[in-house]
Amino acid sequence: MTVTQQDHGLSDREGMTAPGRSVAAFWQSVADRWRNLGKRRLLVLPLLSGTILSASIVTAQVDPNASEAGKDPTDWAEKETGIPVTDALTTEKCGSCHAPDAKGNLSRISWIRATPEGWAQTIKRMVKLNGLSITAEEAKSVIKYLGTWHGLAPEEAKPVMYLAERRIQDETIIPNEPMREACATCHAFAQPLSSRRSHREWALLQNMHVALYSQAEAEFNRPVDDPSAPPPPRGDQPVKKPTHAKFALDWLSKEVPLNSAAWTAWRPRIGAPRLSGKWIVTASQRGHGRMIGTMTITPAGDDFTTSTTLRSLDSGATLTRSGKGLVYAGYSWRGTSTPAGPVARPDDMASGLRETMYFAPGQNSAEGRWYWGEYHEFGLDVKMVRATGAPVIAAVSPEALPTGAKGVEVRIYGDALPASLTPAEVDFGSGVTVRKLTAVSSAELVATVDVAANAIAGRHDVAVGGVVLEKALPVYASIDYLKVTPETALTHLGGIKYGKGYEQFEAIAWSSGPDGKPRTDDDFPVMTAPSTWAMKEFATVTYDDDIRYVGTLDVSGFFTPNVEGPNPERKFSRNNYGEVWVVATARALKDKQGKPLTAQAYLVTTVPAYKRWDQPEVGQ
Known part of the structure; x- marks a missing residue:
């Protein structure tokens, strides 16, 4: 078969030809x-x-x-x-x-x-x-x-x-x-x-x-x-x-x-990638929380097949996927995976995913993004560690601990976790004391801990025996402010002829850190903050009415843009593009005056990308 423009999805956006032009x-x-x-x-x-x-x-x-x-x-x-x-x-x-x-x-x-x-x-x-x-x-x-x-x-x-x-x-x-x-x-x-x-x-x-x-x-x-260039020499001669x-x-x-x-x-180090076996996967998707699971990689000729299972740490819901992938230059993974069930909504991670991952040269860890969507706007941030039979710590739950907390159960997820550990062999850092330890399985431990009132605030390491997961558990004395992520966002109108470009917003609670001053270098994110969501006008012209037309924001912070095309109900029959503020108000977190913490992000909703740059994944 001869490769044609249709075979490889070549587009006209590359500045080469216009539609219908030879x-x-x-x-x-x-x-x-x-x-x-x-x-x-x-x-x-x-x-x-x-x-x-x-x-x-x-x-x-x-x-x-x-x-x-x-x-x-x-x-x-x-x-x-x-x-x-x-x-x-x-x-x-x-x-x-x-x-x-x-x-x-x-x-x-x-x-x-x-x-x-x-x-x-x-x-x-x-x-x-x-x-x-x-x-x-x-x-x-x-x-x-x-x-x-x-x-x-x-x-x-x-x-x-x-x-x-x-x-x-x-x-x-x-x-x-x-x-x-x-x-x-x-x-x-x-x-x-x-x-x-x-x-x-x-x-x-x-x-x-x-x-x-x-x-x-x-x-x-x-x-x-x-x-940064040196100043010109003195004289009348101009410097070129x-x-x-x-x-x-x-x-x-x-x-x-x-x-x-x-x-x-x-x-000289490039060789055949040796990735076969079980990998411990941690993933997160904005608005959907964190996940833990495994990927089994199996050689298939010069490439690989994959079988993946992910479980939500919040809801316990599981997702299974199968896929394939290949590796370039000994470290650069490109793959695809498909779900076992139907897709319920645009941000559903049961969608068909593209996978881009960087495998560390030692081939024992990887990180990257699995993404989907008309504009690749949805994605899982992924980290993987090879299961070698040695203990692995992949994640802990809950997301964070307040100082002064007593009798809190902290779950440690991983692989090959020892069943005969004593509380002294599990360490959450200075000021956190392990009172009790229960082995649920080789992949999960439950530690009951107390947090001292004067425990050092920051992101603590978690150690099990000789294995350490760095900066795994935030310990905080106070929640000082919110941030909405992404802080700036771009969405695309669509739904009639062109696909929509969506956005998921999330509110993150932050601590001001040891210096007590917000937005300085020692600040650290603590946890996601359940919030209510609203849009506010971003005034750019006197007849601004963007919040009526750009789209809708649901109770989870998920933004759905409006349809494309001129709107006769709008002044000057403008398209439904516009700029708004997306405002999050924390449901339970308050500032020092007792008022709910709030934060906002800047959102631009623009027209569809009528012509798309062609850069699909390679060889999949």
């Missing part, structure tokens, strides 16, 4: 644009770069300040050592356009390393733009090879795993304002950091942006205003500032190069 017509329009402007030659090269924003197009030199000034990056000599392609299928499918050299390097491919998602995009774009004929199974094999042997080291991948996990979060990895402006004004900064390239390849990626995205040229040619293109090219070439110490050290 690829040839698109390229002709691009060529006409540059010809009419009289600015640049348009060169079409045979290889697409590896990330989402990569393509097989380059334009003339966009950076006149580079050391290779006057030459197009396609004419630069590749000075760095490439990574030979040793897979016969990859060479067969790619080598007809990407000429091999005497060392086994394939042009351009050997000077890029990328995540599995990045290489998947490359394959899909080659199909879409260059007519590559490849079956789904062949594509899976090629991506698995490239994602492993031309991938990222664990240390390189872990800081940007949130991109593959589909997490929406504020990025903290952007090094400075010029890099934010050059790379992160249009997409996540994790996007370029999900690949490694030679200096030449980074330059070609910049040129691709200029060819495909008109706004990139203006951004790249702007001079850098870097407050580097452009954003030059600044970004220098930073990327230095900080995320093709050849790194991390990759050099990891490459």
Whole structure:
């Protein structure tokens, strides 16, 4: 079977073609644009770069300040050592356009390393733009090879795993304002950091942006205003500032190069992943609490099958799932799982899940996100520990203990927990005394504890024998304030033609910590706080009426957006988009004045993503 646009879900959102517009017509329009402007030659090269924003197009030199000034990056000599392609299928499918050299390097491919998602995009774009004929199974094999042997080291991948996990979060990895402006004004900064390239390849990626995205040229040619730069020398001679293109090219070439110490050290360690057996799973879903369970991983050829059981620590309800998965580069899991029963509502974890997990290099622990939803807005935060026969502590319940509490039962969940422990062998930290210990099973212990009135507030470790679960049990003297999570949220209208993008809010009780001052570094989250929920107008214009139209918020903090399309009942027939505050009021927690604790989050409800970026999971 030939891989087509439909086979791999290629979308038109990538800036390539508009609906009903041929690829040839698109390229002709691009060529006409540059010809009419009289600015640049348009060169079409045979290889697409590896990330989402990569393509097989380059334009003339966009950076006149580079050391290779006057030459197009396609004419630069590749000075760095490439990574030979040793897979016969990859060479067969790619080598007809990407000429091999005497060392086994394939042009351009050997000077890029990328995540599995990045290489998947490359394959899909080659199909879409260059007519590559490849079956789904062949594509899976090629991506698995490239994602492993031309991938990222664990240390390189872990800081940007949130991109593959589909997490929406504020990025903290952007090094400075010029890099934010050059790379992160249009997409996540994790996007370029999900690949490694030679200096030449980074330059070609910049040129691709200029060819495909008109706004990139203006951004790249702007001079850098870097407050960290040294002051200009005295005199009348103006100082020529580097452009954003030059600044970004220098930073990327230095900080995320093709050849790194991390990759050099990891490459010889890559082997067949040995993950078979039982794993202890802890998971949490916003609005649904914490879960404990097991996953059994079984080899299935080069991949794996899975059987998972999860049990809610709040309700005791259980969920069973079966799935499959594969591993790239020895540590990076991509999988899917399906439930045993029907799906009751959009946030039901019985939905079909995508799984993205990072296995520690020792292959004894993993963490990641299992997610679903039209916008991947629902998900389980997951941690796993291999069951080896040695004691494992996975979770404790309740979520937290107040100082001065007496006779509280604390349940310890795990695996291979000893049945003959004495109270002295179980430790909850300073100020918490174990009075009684009962072994329910090898997976559960019950400790009856007293908490001293002067116990140190904070997140205590829990130890059973010689095994420790760090920061497992908050001990608090007071609840000082609430936070609503997420603090900022984005939802999408839908339900008529397009899918809705939902959101689940949750209120978390916080302690101000030892210093007694709220929102300082020693504050810590204590537990979820049962709350009532309401929306409040976020006033932006004089005729604001957003709370009437954006959607509904139920008693559990679950927000359902309204339908898309112009609304004739609304002023100016506006769509149902808008901005509101989501307000939580604690049912039982009060402040020092005896008033219920409250907190709010900012919610934007916007139109559907009419065209979607194509980045489905790989090989599943």
